[in-house]
Amino acid sequence: MNLPNKLTVLRVILIPFFVLFLLTDLGGSNGKYYALAVFIIASLTDLLDGKIARKYNLVTNFGKFMDPLADKLLVCSAMICLVELGRLPAWIVIIIIAREFIISGFRLVASDNGVVIAAGWWGKFKTTFQMLMIILLILDLGGVFGTIEAAVTCTALLLTIISLVDYLVKNKGVLLEGDI
16 A cells, blocks of 8 residues: 555554544543544545555545545544534534535546546635635634634535536536436
């Protein structure tokens, strides 16, 4: 197993620790900070594995499958925890997770037709803002930061919708030509 794939597996392994620190008293009064550190480390593995895989031509089928899955598991786990903590409305999480299911299904259809669809810039912006949103909501700084949290959350939600529409419009031929 190459280094990018090991980083992807590490990201998946870190998720239960993130959840434990965020939702239990395992870390005591510093639990949210431990959870935040784990989340940031896991998020950085996402940045690193792709850069390393592309730079050293270490792209594998395992990485193509597991990297986006690991990202979805990390972000969705975090958002579900934030719903549990009352920091994020469930309807926002439902929209974001629905987008991920739609895109995953779309990629499956494309794959069955021999088409590989790379992530676009809107999707990358969406992921960046979702991760920033999660970090701010975990910190729960209050005050003026509450306004910043709300703005970043709205931006993440808007980018989620824009990236979905962009993805579907750019790749509508996959559905129109496929056997459905």
